[in-house]
Amino acid sequence: MSLEEQEKLLKERFPEALQEKPKEVKKGLPPLPNAEKGKVKTRFAPNPDFYMTLGNARPAIVSHEYARMYEGKFVLRFEDTDPRTKRPMPEAYEAIKEDLEWLGIRWDELYFQSHRMEIYYDLLKELIRRGGAYVCTCPPERWRELRDAGKPCPHRDEPPEVHLERLEKIFAGEYGEGEAVVRVKTDLKHPDPSVRDWVAFRIIDTSKHPHPLTGDEYRLWPTYNFAAGVDDYLMGITHVLRAREHQQNTVKQRFLYEHFGWKMPEVIHFGRLKLEGFVLSKSKMREMGLRGDDPRLATIRGLRRRGFAPEAIREIMIEVGVKKSDASISFSNLAAVNRKIIDPKARRVMLVEEPAEARLELPEPLTAELPWHPKVPELGRRSYEVRPGETVYLEKKDLIRAKKKGGIRLMELANFRYAGYDEERGQHVLEFESRELDKRYEIVQWVKEPVRAVVWRPGEGKGCALAEPEARELGGWVQMIRKGYAKVEGVDDSTLHLIYLHE
RNA sequence: GCCGCCGUAGUAUAGUCCGGCCAAGUAUGCGGGCCUCUCAAGCCCGUGACCCGGGUUCAAAUCCCGGCGGCGGCACCA
Numbered sequence: 001m002s003l004e005e006q007e008k009l010l011k012e013r014f015p016e017a018l019q020e021k022p023k024e025v026k027k028g029l030p031p032l033p034n035a036e037k038g039k040v041k042t043r044f045a046p047n048p049d050f051y052m053t054l055g056n057a058r059p060a061i062v063s064h065e066y067a068r069m070y071e072g073k074f075v076l077r078f079e080d081t082d083p084r085t086k087r088p089m090p091e092a093y094e095a096i097k098e099d100l101e102w103l104g105i106r107w108d109e110l111y112f113q114s115h116r117m118e119i120y121y122d123l124l125k126e127l128i129r130r131g132g133a134y135v136c137t138c139p140p141e142r143w144r145e146l147r148d149a150g151k152p153c154p155h156r157d158e159p160p161e162v163h164l165e166r167l168e169k170i171f172a173g174e175y176g177e178g179e180a181v182v183r184v185k186t187d188l189k190h191p192d193p194s195v196r197d198w199v200a201f202r203i204i205d206t207s208k209h210p211h212p213l214t215g216d217e218y219r220l221w222p223t224y225n226f227a228a229g230v231d232d233y234l235m236g237i238t239h240v241l242r243a244r245e246h247q248q249n250t251v252k253q254r255f256l257y258e259h260f261g262w263k264m265p266e267v268i269h270f271g272r273l274k275l276e277g278f279v280l281s282k283s284k285m286r287e288m289g290l291r292g293d294d295p296r297l298a299t300i301r302g303l304r305r306r307g308f309a310p311e312a313i314r315e316i317m318i319e320v321g322v323k324k325s326d327a328s329i330s331f332s333n334l335a336a337v338n339r340k341i342i343d344p345k346a347r348r349v350m351l352v353e354e355p356a357e358a359r360l361e362l363p364e365p366l367t368a369e370l371p372w373h374p375k376v377p378e379l380g381r382r383s384y385e386v387r388p389g390e391t392v393y394l395e396k397k398d399l400i401r402a403k404k405k406g407g408i409r410l411m412e413l414a415n416f417r418y419a420g421y422d423e424e425r426g427q428h429v430l431e432f433e434s435r436e437l438d439k440r441y442e443i444v445q446w447v448k449e450p451v452r453a454v455v456w457r458p459g460e461g462k463g464c465a466l467a468e469p470e471a472r473e474l475g476g477w478v479q480m481i482r483k484g485y486a487k488v489e490g491v492d493d494s495t496l497h498l499i500y501l502h503e
Numbered sequence: 504g505c506c507g508c509c510g511u512a513g514u515a516u517a518g519u520c521c522g523g524c525c526a527a528g529u530a531u532g533c534g535g536g537c538c539u540c541u542c543a544a545g546c547c548c549g550u551g552a553c554c555c556g557g558g559u560u561c562a563a564a565u566c567c568c569g570g571c572g573g574c575g576g577c578a579c580c581a
Contacts, residue, residue, distance in 0.1 A: 030517095045581090046581090047580085047581050049580095049581085079581060080581095081580095081581085082580060082581070084579095084580090085578095085579095085580055085581095086580050086581060140579075177579080178579065180579095181579050182579095190506095191505080191506055191507090192505085192506050192507080192576075192577065193505085193506090193577065194506095194576075194577050194578075195506095195577090198578095199578080199579050201579085202579035203579080204579085221579090223578090223579075223580080223581085224580070224581045225581095227581095228581085243575090244507095244508070244509090244574075244575055244576090245575060245576070245581090246575095246576095246581085247507065247508070247575070247576070248506085248507080248575085248576050248577075249576090249581090251507090269508080269575095271508085271509070271574070271575085272574065272575080276514080316515085319515060319516065319530080320515065320516080321515095321516075323509085323515095323516085324508060324509055324574095325508090325509045325510065325573085325574080326509080326573075326574060326575095327514090327515065327516090328514070328515080329514075329515070330513075330514040330515075330531075330532075331514095332513095332514080332531065332532060333514060333515060333530080333531050333532075334531095335531095336530080336531050336532080337530090337531085339543080339544080340544085343543070343544055344544085346543085348541070348543080350541095370540095373544095374539075374540085374541085374543085374544080375539095375544065375545085409540070410540095411540060411541070412540060413540095437540050439540090443540050443541065444541085445541070479541080479543060479544095480541095481541045481542090481543085482541045482542050482543085483541085483542085483543095484542090484543085485543080503542085503543080
């Protein structure tokens with residue numbers, strides 16, 4: 001039976017079987033496990049050691065979005081507990097907040113871990129009393145040997161009082177960096193050696209490495225696993241969304257939760273994120289030695305300056321979601337999402353990058369009326385008058401094609417016959433043909449009495465161009481006609497600065 | 504090396520838990536067309552994927568086993 005015959009038969013006998021089922025097209029993030037409306041609490045916990053990057057935007061956006069979806073709460077927490085190797089960058093705190101706000105992310109609660117040290121110390125003492133942690137003064141190499149052998153260090157089984165005493169000595173400054181650490185008891189036979197009695201606190205000499213917020217006030221600092229683990233509980237976080245590099249940390253933190261008798265939040269790990277053509281790693285970005293808002297950077301402020309809309313970044317992050325596999329965002333995909341958002345706001349501007357002069361032979365002056373946007377009349381219009389014999393600038397390429405085709409149409413102005421090249425004056429000569437739109441000819445942008453423009457194509461460099469005079473008044477997004485979208489940086493010395501965005 | 508996670512079109516994602524409505528959806532890209540004083544936007548048509556090999560089953564993207572591939576972790580970083 002052919003498909004058609006089968007369909008016919010079905011239609012006759014069981015018409016209900018052919019009813020189209022309304023297929024739910026799910027937009028947005030998949031549901032969260034064990035989530036209840038009104039009770040979800042998520043967090044974004046950046047280390048303020050650099051500007052926020054697109055990579056950071058993923059946990060920030062999905063965490064915030066989940067809180068919003070479930071009408072829950074969202075926490076912003078700065079994890080600045082390493083004044084030595086990942087020393088916080090003082091300006092990063094405010095920069096990250098600004099970037100989050102720009103992305104449309106509002107937080108219900110704000111914390112700085114460096115201001116929570118007393119809380120961590122109290123909990124540490126409690127943990128020691130419970131026999132869940134100990135102060136270890138073994139030399140690192142010795143400890144490593146024991147760990148690899150799956151054996152306890154001599155301090156592990158000492159009574160809590162000994163450790164509490166030693167802890168006081170640490171506070172009193174009797175131990176230097178590396179001379180003592182606090183370890184959480186886990187499983188000495190755990191297949192992953194790094195899980196075995198992991199370090200919860202270490203000494204950092206803040207007289208040499210002052211913390212930007214607390215100076216040298218504290219010298220015993222919690223590690224990520226202690227501080228984040230404890231805070232997620234204390235702050236009532238129900239769902240933790242973080243990258244897969246934290247998978248082992250979840251294993252480690254589970255031991256902490258067991259010692260305290262706490263319930264672990266749901267933890268979701270997602271894969272690595274790549275953006276075609278960009279470096280996403282903070283350390284590599286730092287090495288590049290560029291300003292935080294350089295448009296070549298995949299920092300939030302870099303993308304912002306280049307012209308990406310916050311909605312576009314949000315949308316793409318929600319689309320990518322929280323899968324465990326790695327995701328590589330293609331630039332054209334990001335551009336497409338962005339284009340849809342900015343296109344209605346982008347005024348069309350005529351700009352010539354490889355200019356050649358053309359003299360217009362006209363019987364009488366002509367005026368071109370150009371709307372700033374073909375579909376959005378509210379954006380207004382401007383007009384230019386051209387007089388007989390006046391010089392305009394066109395793209396070299398367009399003039400070459402005009403020569404081949406015999407003519408050219410200057411946008412909204414008129415059709416011209418290509419009448420040759422005036423060697424003496426170094427000008428192409430275009431002769432007026434007609435006003436009405438002539439589809440035989442290519443429609444091109446043109447400029448007269450232009451203003452200087454600099455177009456910065458991130459990754460390629462800056463190039464000079466000539467822009468129509470009215471362009472001086474522009475701001476925000478523009479579309480360089482036939483070239484692509486750009487962001488207006490500003491005008492100085494009567495030069496218009498543009499950053500090329502995408503096609 | 505050891506431990507762990509993941510493999511759906513060029514890219515991203517839906518479907519995988521609970522096998523059949525999947526002859527695999529959507530977006531973007533790409534090709535073509537329509538519309539349009541931009542090569543933009545909009546509209547229409549087309550293109551293109553279940554990592555490989557076995558097994559279970561009437562039926563496998565989905566369950567099982569084995570390969571292969573990618574990624575992550577193995578810090579007194581976060």
